[in-house]
Amino acid sequence: MKETITILHTNDLHGHYEFALRQAAFIKKRKKELHAQNENVLLLDGGDHMDMSMNECLATEGYIHLDMLAATEYDAMAVGNNELLRLPKQKIRKLSSDSKVPWLLLNLEEPDGSSIGGTKETLILEKGEHLKIGLFSATDQFEDLYENKHGFRNRDTLSAIKAGVASLKENGANLIIFLSHLGYKADLEIAPQVSGEIDVIIGAHSHTVLQKPEVVSDVIIVQAGCYGQYVGELKLTVDIENKKVLNHSGHLNEISLEDECDPELKEVMEKGRLETESFLSEIIYQADDDISHEDLVRICSDSLKEFWGTDIGIMYGGGMTEGLKEGDVTKGTLLNICKSMHTPVIMTLNGEKITGLIKQSYMEEITSKKVYGSGFRPHGIPIGKIQFSGVSWDGHDDEISNILVNGEPIDLNKTYTIGTGTPFLYEEVCGYLSVEGNELIDLGKDIMIKDVLINYLKEQYNASKNKSTV
Incomplete structure (x- = not known):
C-alpha cells in the first residue's frame, strides 16, 4: 500500500x-x-x-x-x-x-x-x-x-x-x-x-x-x-x-x-x-544637541556600567548604526538605530587586558572587522571602535599613558568587573584579542542592551522633566 x-x-x-x-x-x-x-x-x-x-x-x-x-x-x-x-x-x-x-x-x-x-x-x-x-x-x-x-x-x-x-x-x-x-x-x-x-x-x-x-x-x-x-x-x-x-x-x-x-x-x-506605531511613538529622551555615533556608544557604555554596578562599562560601535538628532528621541528612533539583539553581561578582565583593549580600539584592522550572526543587526556591520565608561587615558594608538579606572591608576594585575555585551565574551566574534581569558559572571535574563540604553535615557528624561516642574 x-x-x-x-x-x-x-x-x-x-x-x-x-x-x-x-x-x-x-x-x-x-x-x-x-x-x-x-x-x-x-x-x-x-x-x-x-x-x-x-x-x-x-x-x-x-x-x-x-x-x-x-x-x-x-x-x-x-x-x-x-x-x-x-x-x-x-x-x-x-x-x-x-x-x-x-x-x-x-x-x-x-x-x-x-x-x-x-x-x-x-x-x-x-x-x-x-x-x-x-x-x-x-x-x-x-x-x-x-x-x-x-x-x-x-x-x-x-x-x-x-x-x-x-x-x-x-x-x-x-x-x-x-x-x-x-x-x-x-x-x-x-x-x-x-x-x-x-x-x-x-x-x-x-x-x-x-x-x-x-x-x-x-x-x-x-x-x-x-x-x-x-x-x-x-x-x-x-x-x-x-x-x-x-x-x-x-x-x-x-x-x-x-x-x-x-x-x-x-x-x-x-x-x-x-x-506598532503607538508603541514606537513614545518619547524616551530629549537631546539638547545632536549626539554623534561615538558619543551614543559612550552613553551606552555608561548605561551598562550603571545597570550592573561594575568597575567599567564597555560598548562597541557596531551595537548601533548612527547617532541621534537634536530634539525628541522616540523609542522607534532608538530601536531603528540599535537593531542588534545582544544580551548585557558582566565579565572580568585584568588591568593588562584592559590596557590591550584600549590600544586595540585604535587598530583599524580590528575595528573594521565585519560581524555576522551572534545577534548582530544588520548583518555584516563592523564591530567598530569600543567606548569605555569609568576609564580615561592620555594619548592614542601606541602612545597610551596615564590610564585611570574611576580616577585611580590602573593596576595591571587587578581583576576588574566589566559591564558589556555578549560579543565581548568571544575573541572570534568581536575580533578584540584582549578579551581572551575573560570570565563570565552574569548575564541579563530578560533584557537586551538596547533595553538598558532606553531605560537609562528614559530615567534621565523623566528626571529632567521632574526638575523642570519643581
Missing part, C-alpha cells in the same frame, strides 16, 4: 514581512492546486519565524507571528533560537501555549523535566487514509546558554531524538520527519546516526539554500534559505506497510516582492502595524 504527500516547508523568516505576505499567497495557492489533484499536503516551518529586531514583532510581543502562522495554516513549527533566545522565559511559555500552530521542541526541558510551556516533544498528524506522520524538532542549544539564561535544561540531542522516534513509531507513525534547527552542517553529521529511523530532515538555522534535496545515508535533507525568499516543496511516495520512502522529488519555489500579497495576512500585518 502506497501513499503520496507533498510537504511545503519554510524556515528562518526573521520577520521579513513583505516577503511573508507573498510567501503566504503562494502557499495558499499551491495548497489549493494540490488539493484539487487529491494530493495530501503538509505545511511546516523550521523556526526563527520571529525576530525581535523587527519592530512589529517587538511591539506585539511576538503575537503578530502567531496570527501569521495561523492565517497561513501551518501544521507545525520548530522552535528556533530567535523564539528562545530573544524572549523572556515566561513569554516563551505563554506564546507556545497560545499558539494555534504546535511548537515542537525535543532537546530542551523545564528544570523538572517537563516540556517548556505549550511546546510538544513529538506530534503525529494523519494525512490521507493511512499516512501517519511523526514530527519532532531539536534546536541549537548554544552549549549551556539556555540553561544560564532561562534555567532550562539541555537534553542530549541524539539520545532525545532516538527516544522521540521510538515513541512515534510505537504510536503508529509510518513516516518520520525531523524539523531541525541545528544547521546544515549538523544535519549532515547527524543523518548517518539516524539512518533507518528518520526519513526526512527539514533544515533551518544556517539559512542554506538547497535547490534540490540531498540524501545522506538514506535520509532526505532539505532547507529553504531564509527571509521568506523561498518555499520548499518535497513530494514523497511512502510504503505504508514497510514504513519506507520509496521515492522523492523536490525543489524550491522562489518568492519575489512583485508577487501578489495574501489578503488575510495583509490584514494581520495592518493590525499589527497600528499597534
Whole structure:
C-alpha cells in the first residue's frame, strides 16, 4: 500500500514581512492546486519565524507571528533560537501555549523535566487514509546558554531524538520527519546516526539554500534559505506497510516582492502595524544637541556600567548604526538605530587586558572587522571602535599613558568587573584579542542592551522633566 504527500516547508523568516505576505499567497495557492489533484499536503516551518529586531514583532510581543502562522495554516513549527533566545522565559511559555500552530521542541526541558510551556516533544498528524506522520524538532542549544539564561535544561540531542522516534513509531507513525534547527552542517553529521529511523530532515538555522534535496545515508535533507525568499516543496511516495520512502522529488519555489500579497495576512500585518506605531511613538529622551555615533556608544557604555554596578562599562560601535538628532528621541528612533539583539553581561578582565583593549580600539584592522550572526543587526556591520565608561587615558594608538579606572591608576594585575555585551565574551566574534581569558559572571535574563540604553535615557528624561516642574 502506497501513499503520496507533498510537504511545503519554510524556515528562518526573521520577520521579513513583505516577503511573508507573498510567501503566504503562494502557499495558499499551491495548497489549493494540490488539493484539487487529491494530493495530501503538509505545511511546516523550521523556526526563527520571529525576530525581535523587527519592530512589529517587538511591539506585539511576538503575537503578530502567531496570527501569521495561523492565517497561513501551518501544521507545525520548530522552535528556533530567535523564539528562545530573544524572549523572556515566561513569554516563551505563554506564546507556545497560545499558539494555534504546535511548537515542537525535543532537546530542551523545564528544570523538572517537563516540556517548556505549550511546546510538544513529538506530534503525529494523519494525512490521507493511512499516512501517519511523526514530527519532532531539536534546536541549537548554544552549549549551556539556555540553561544560564532561562534555567532550562539541555537534553542530549541524539539520545532525545532516538527516544522521540521510538515513541512515534510505537504510536503508529509510518513516516518520520525531523524539523531541525541545528544547521546544515549538523544535519549532515547527524543523518548517518539516524539512518533507518528518520526519513526526512527539514533544515533551518544556517539559512542554506538547497535547490534540490540531498540524501545522506538514506535520509532526505532539505532547507529553504531564509527571509521568506523561498518555499520548499518535497513530494514523497511512502510504503505504508514497510514504513519506507520509496521515492522523492523536490525543489524550491522562489518568492519575489512583485508577487501578489495574501489578503488575510495583509490584514494581520495592518493590525499589527497600528499597534506598532503607538508603541514606537513614545518619547524616551530629549537631546539638547545632536549626539554623534561615538558619543551614543559612550552613553551606552555608561548605561551598562550603571545597570550592573561594575568597575567599567564597555560598548562597541557596531551595537548601533548612527547617532541621534537634536530634539525628541522616540523609542522607534532608538530601536531603528540599535537593531542588534545582544544580551548585557558582566565579565572580568585584568588591568593588562584592559590596557590591550584600549590600544586595540585604535587598530583599524580590528575595528573594521565585519560581524555576522551572534545577534548582530544588520548583518555584516563592523564591530567598530569600543567606548569605555569609568576609564580615561592620555594619548592614542601606541602612545597610551596615564590610564585611570574611576580616577585611580590602573593596576595591571587587578581583576576588574566589566559591564558589556555578549560579543565581548568571544575573541572570534568581536575580533578584540584582549578579551581572551575573560570570565563570565552574569548575564541579563530578560533584557537586551538596547533595553538598558532606553531605560537609562528614559530615567534621565523623566528626571529632567521632574526638575523642570519643581
